[in-house]
Amino acid sequence: MIYEYMILLTGSFLAYKGAQTWIIVVSAMLLTLPRFVRDQQAGALSLTTALSAANALLFAAASFGIGRGVAWLLASA
């Protein structure tokens, strides 16, 4: 989970610094990559991989929102 943590933290910090929304897609791709590679090597690309990608997109969006939220809070505090 350290890999995921680092990606989410980097994504949220970049969002805090004002990065555009495409950072969500990049974060989601990086989050899905290990699972995608593992499933592809096992020849088991399936619905679970797609759901994993959707889940990664959701969490990447959440981290982006948190980053922007922190920026807003610090600007208004």
Next chain:
Amino acid sequence: MSCTALEYASIWNALVVLFGVLRAAGGDDGVALGSLAILMLGLVKCLEWIERYLRPKVIDYFVAHFRQQAQDWFNKGLAFLGFRVYTALVSLLLGTGYYFLLKAAIRFPSYWTILIPFLVVAFLAIAVVGYFVSGRVPDDPEARWRYCKRFYVPTVGGVSLVAINLVSDLLVGLSAALFALLQVAFQSA
């Protein structure tokens, strides 16, 4: 043991002072990085929980549910159209996926320049997937067309459902506006 209002106020005050000290020491970026590092711990634990416990359960439920539906659909007479149970399952899943995609697209109308081409491409891509998951389709264009129509049934069903939702929402909104107008008219008369 519970805190009194005064104790809550002093805790809040201590937090505000701590925030001020940290902000003075580390600057905005330092405070942001620290708070994000703590918040991301919660998010990553949530991600871990979903990946480990929730996702397998959800997948098991949906696959079992859709497999049963696909089996029923297959048994209703799809067997000689080039369908296998797997084909029916994929068709149902794609139809459901397209339904959610449409619902999401309607939620974000300002991105229509991206969403409309994406929806069209996704709709056409379903036919391509259908080609790759087909069973023994009889070798003539009419049979292939009949297979294609059946494969699209869940997708078209999803689109129809979204359209019905939209129309019903519109009608409810219009009738509410009409009643409000009538009420105003009666009150002023």
